[in-house]
Amino acid sequence: MWRRIVALTKKELLALLKDKRSRFVVIVPPLVQLLVFSYAATYDLNRVPYAVFNQDQGFASREILARFEGSPIFRLAGALGHEEQIPPLVNGKRVLMVLRLGPHFTRDLLLGRPAPLQLIVDGRNSNTAAVLVGYVRSIVTDFNESWAKAHGSPASLARLDLRAWFNPNLESRWFIVPGIVGLLTLVVTLIVTSLSVAREREAGTFDQLLVTPLRPLEILLGKVLPGFIIGTAEGSFIILMAVAWFHVPLRGSLPALYAGLFLFLLSAIGVGLMISSIAVTQQQGLLGAFLFLVPAIILSGFATPIANMPPLIQHLTLLDPLRYFLLVIRGVFLEGDSIGLLWPQYWPMAAIGLVSLAAAGWLFRHRLY
């Protein structure tokens, strides 16, 4: 039995890797994407272009504006002389925000009256806008503290000591890169498996396979193993890159990580093969892969938190294997979770994998044309 499975696996791998172009698309794009996306996918803001409309001549306005100029988050794109200059700059996306100080800013401060600092933000990307307002607020708070200290106005009642666990500098790359490990592993595995049966059905070789002495279980294993080999290899490489190149801390144990990867591959391959055995043509196989892949990525918590979704959609995410794997990989990387803590994530992936593989094996013979 094993010899037949090995032979079938070899044949599958050859079908995938002997063609130069198909070998290329399995190996190169995921690596390029890892690099590009890991640098691109960040919620942290850098060099945000902003403009200043300062009507105040005093030292206080210069002092607070210097704090913006000194910050790497902001990049001064111009000083304005008229109010009418603001709308074209913001509308045309030349700047993301405008700071506006009235003519009596310094005088108000010295007299102990509240001095308004107007902030105009481009809200077209609401997340960027929210993060930007947060940055500006923290600069203003700092300024207020030091102003109160220097000018003897009453100090604040209490301070907020903010501290972030697991990711003290709140680098979103530490969040995104482990997510990309899951994302790319899923894409590669699904592409490899979702077309494997459909391609043979289209070429008519699947019927030939069915009339050989191979049992459905053996055919299934012969289709599963190539996905495992390719998925494990690419997954491991991406994990290595995350640690060695992007310096994401790997605080937990490798066995906990690989137990998760193994079960995740099982579920991804199962879904891929199930799609493939339903599809009659490769186009349908790819469409099916897409119909699964896109919601799976969106509902996994890769880019937006599951906790923000409405309850109904949150229940739907329970069917998504990527959801569990992201919890495993982020847990192991950043929080140092052990195998014991991750059981609630392991068993659903195993269940999804077994159910979908069983369905795929059944569909091999019972698919109605």
Added chain:
Amino acid sequence: MKGETAAPTRGGGAGGRSMRLKGLVRKEALQILRDPSSIGIAFVLPLILLLIFGYGVSLDATHVPLAVVVEQPTRQTAAFTAGLAQSEYFDPRGYSDVRAAENALQRGEVDGIVWLRDEFSRKVLAGGAPGIGVFVNGVDANTARIIEGYLQGVWSNWQAAASKGGPYFPVKLEQRVWFNPGLRSRDFLVPGLVAVIMTLIGALLTAMVVAREWERGTMEALLVTPVRVPEILLGKLIPYFLLGMGGLLFSVGMAVWLFAVPLRGSLWVLLAASALFLLTALGMGLLISTVARSQFVAGQVAIVATFLPAFILSGFIFDINSMPAPIQLLTRILPARYYVAILQTVFLAGNIWPVVLLNGLALLAMGAFFLILVRRKTRKRLQ
């Protein structure tokens, strides 16, 4: 020229050309109608994507579970925790000591801890400005930052209410968020999503369909008929263009009526920009299939070269200005980037001509580039 000698009876004039084109379009339209997966990509996929995105994707954190540890309850601490309870952003839960709260944070039951130590009220009354301990789970850095922002809001409200005399905020920040004052993330995600859907319809569908013709050899068969290369290409472009525009109208309708995203610019600007983008995407799809010639490779390349970049590099979710300079350069060769800029502007800000024209021009150039490239590549294969 070859074509005319091969089929002299049909004639090579304008009548023959339009007849051949009509025939090709008809054949392609029938193929679309008979294969449910094409209709699936054009209408079912947008429906599912828009429903999931519109309802499921939100960057607005509300009811964040928060552990609150008050070591010595007093009037001052009560005022502060009441502020947390009233905020729609938080769902505060009391914990008796900080160790228990830390365990809850470790287990993921809460996303943050607010810790008021026992000397809090004494120091507040003495003017000692005690520190309020705040720990947030930083794994999801973006959410952590948003939670910190909300907490600062609660904190400054508490300060303003608790201190009667004297301004504790020498500088008062007045924020005005243009175009989306409520900061609804749905309003900016749904327009961007239209770009992702159009990429799928345009590039993925044509790449697969044409690659199938190459794989089966029907493309070569078509090339030896009197039909000329531009006619073959037009025969492919027209039906999928119409299919794509249908998908677009459907998506825009859902965005406006179901998700109540404001459409402040004109529909015509939106349609014109979408037509340009769709031509570019179709051109990319045709190019991919012509070069790849197998459905497996074409499908892979279409996902890698069009869908994932449209998702991550287009400014649809992640801000382009904040990406490293080489990546910013890379985004400039992505058609989706220009289309997303137009979509977000036309939906949320209105017809702002500098943005629309500049990005529209870029789309026009890229569309022409891809279509000309396809034309050349296809002719080469003939020889």
